Amino acid sequence: LAGVSATAVRAGPTTDGTPGVAPDTPPPAPSYPSRQSLFIVQIAPEMAPVAKVGGLADVVFGLTRELAIRGNHVEVILPKYATLRYDHIFELHEVFHDLWVPWYEAAIHCTVYFGFVHGRKCFFIEPHSRDDFFSRGSIYGFPDDVLRYAFFSRAAMEFLWRAGKHPDIIHCHDWQTALVPVFLYEIYQRLGMNHPRVCLTIHNFAHQGLTGGELLRATGLHQPERYFDYHRLRDNRHPNALNLLKGGVVYANFVTTVSPRYAAETKDQGQGFGLEPTLHMHQVKYGGVVNGIDYDVWNPEIDQHIPVRYGLDTIDGKYDNKRALRHRLMLADNEKPMVAFIGRLDPQKGLDLVRHAIFYTLERGGQFVLLGSSPDPGINADFWGLKRMLNDSPDCHLEIGFDEDLSHLIYAGADMMLVPSRFEPCGLTQLIALRYGTVPIVRAVGGLADTVFDKDHSSRPLHERNGYVFEHYDQAGLESALGRGLACYHQYPEHFRELMKNAMRADYSWNRPGQDYLNIYDYIRDK
Numbered sequence: 001l002a003g004v005s006a007t008a009v010r011a012g013p014t015t016d017g018t019p020g021v022a023p024d025t026p027p028p029a030p031s032y033p034s035r036q037s038l039f040i041v042q043i044a045p046e047m048a049p050v051a052k053v054g055g056l057a058d059v060v061f062g063l064t065r066e067l068a069i070r071g072n073h074v075e076v077i078l079p080k081y082a083t084l085r086y087d088h089i090f091e092l093h094e095v096f097h098d099l100w101v102p103w104y105e106a107a108i109h110c111t112v113y114f115g116f117v118h119g120r121k122c123f124f125i126e127p128h129s130r131d132d133f134f135s136r137g138s139i140y141g142f143p144d145d146v147l148r149y150a151f152f153s154r155a156a157m158e159f160l161w162r163a164g165k166h167p168d169i170i171h172c173h174d175w176q177t178a179l180v181p182v183f184l185y186e187i188y189q190r191l192g193m194n195h196p197r198v199c200l201t202i203h204n205f206a207h208q209g210l211t212g213g214e215l216l217r218a219t220g221l222h223q224p225e226r227y228f229d230y231h232r233l234r235d236n237r238h239p240n241a242l243n244l245l246k247g248g249v250v251y252a253n254f255v256t257t258v259s260p261r262y263a264a265e266t267k268d269q270g271q272g273f274g275l276e277p278t279l280h281m282h283q284v285k286y287g288g289v290v291n292g293i294d295y296d297v298w299n300p301e302i303d304q305h306i307p308v309r310y311g312l313d314t315i316d317g318k319y320d321n322k323r324a325l326r327h328r329l330m331l332a333d334n335e336k337p338m339v340a341f342i343g344r345l346d347p348q349k350g351l352d353l354v355r356h357a358i359f360y361t362l363e364r365g366g367q368f369v370l371l372g373s374s375p376d377p378g379i380n381a382d383f384w385g386l387k388r389m390l391n392d393s394p395d396c397h398l399e400i401g402f403d404e405d406l407s408h409l410i411y412a413g414a415d416m417m418l419v420p421s422r423f424e425p426c427g428l429t430q431l432i433a434l435r436y437g438t439v440p441i442v443r444a445v446g447g448l449a450d451t452v453f454d455k456d457h458s459s460r461p462l463h464e465r466n467g468y469v470f471e472h473y474d475q476a477g478l479e480s481a482l483g484r485g486l487a488c489y490h491q492y493p494e495h496f497r498e499l500m501k502n503a504m505r506a507d508y509s510w511n512r513p514g515q516d517y518l519n520i521y522d523y524i525r526d527k
């Protein structure tokens, strides 16, 4: 089984390919392999839009629907945060009044609610204890976060057990719910819960949930010598710490991250934040699946946020949006190409290269628009300084802040989207840009490398090439890609248009990742 990856387990429907059918013979009816529908439970700390901090929330939201429309029964278990967006939950009602979740030497009384979130079936667990695990002002950021989510993971498993639910698949996410497979195989399997298999998706290796031995007492994982073992939960770098994410990797039946390239980078190229040896040890059950984006939200044909809607056959509508964007940002209306950057102003996103790209684009006869913000006041101040410096330019606008509405207009109006990240597990910006025919200019890392294929230097066929890519994180690297993009726009407009069309034709909806995950589920069910 060595080398199993999302690619290896990917096997879409096939046709029988019968050769030599006589002209008058009607074609044989297509035969689709039938597959059993599955009962899938997602146990997650976030789901858009009710509890969203980052991309994990969008993945749970998008994947849940994709799995359901393929005929599977899907339920989601979430904490009942005080900060939930209750306006997006329909028919919320109590379904399980007395759930007692073992905690230290006693148990915490919980109530479980059910409600629909845009058609998705969701259970919300509410503990009643002085710890007030989820009735707080925000989702994360508390000293007891590890215990809060260890409790949630235990409560979710206790709920499945007490409610008599026996899902085929439990899909959990990040360190917050990485203890789920540990609890399943160490506690609930012994109680007779033999059926479920667990898939763990890691969205971010930077946070792993490190903690001390108290966790074991709290969660009922007695036998510290068993869990403080290098082959179980003991952290690879801090021998006195337990690592929840590592536990998830060890115990889950399959582990994914959000792109095949990032899977390789975390396992082999030092980006696993200490988990590299563990990923190596478990590589036969480790792979990458690129996230999808929600084409109900990100689709220029139906987007309510943009003044002129357009598609592949009406691509000229894009230029009306470009004009509207210039008007909104008070930029000159001229023949220049427009390069954009949308993202968190975080060093991960390659901020020094973004800065260089602004000046380079202006020098090379382009316009530049930036939309971004940072929780770090120092970084914001730097960009405010830059904004003041460029204030008089009719070809540049920096918008420091978070503005989803404006982001739609930028995706629609810009010609190129810059994503020069230092690392990028998956990246949504380039996927959205592709959908809007905005040519991505990206560094070849993580999910960017898996989704953007260079116009001039790619092993892909011409019709799949959809952007410009550079390897080395330096100014020369950036210029090599951005310079070619700007030159093509000026000198070979018809080639540039082909690139835009290739971008729009690519399918980065949940369709394919949905099938990839189902293949993984089938694979672990059969083992």
Ligand code: ADP
Pocket (backbone or CB within 6 Å): 054, 055, 342, 343, 344, 371, 372, 373, 401, 402, 403, 404, 407, 426, 427, 428, 429, 430, 432
């Ligand atoms: P990350 O999860 O590392 O922030 P992604 O590329 O996966 O990066 O996702 C970023 C998402 O957030 C994209 O949908 C992008 O449009 C959006 N976004 C980022 N910054 C802003 C902003 N300042 N205003 C509006 N949308 C933003």
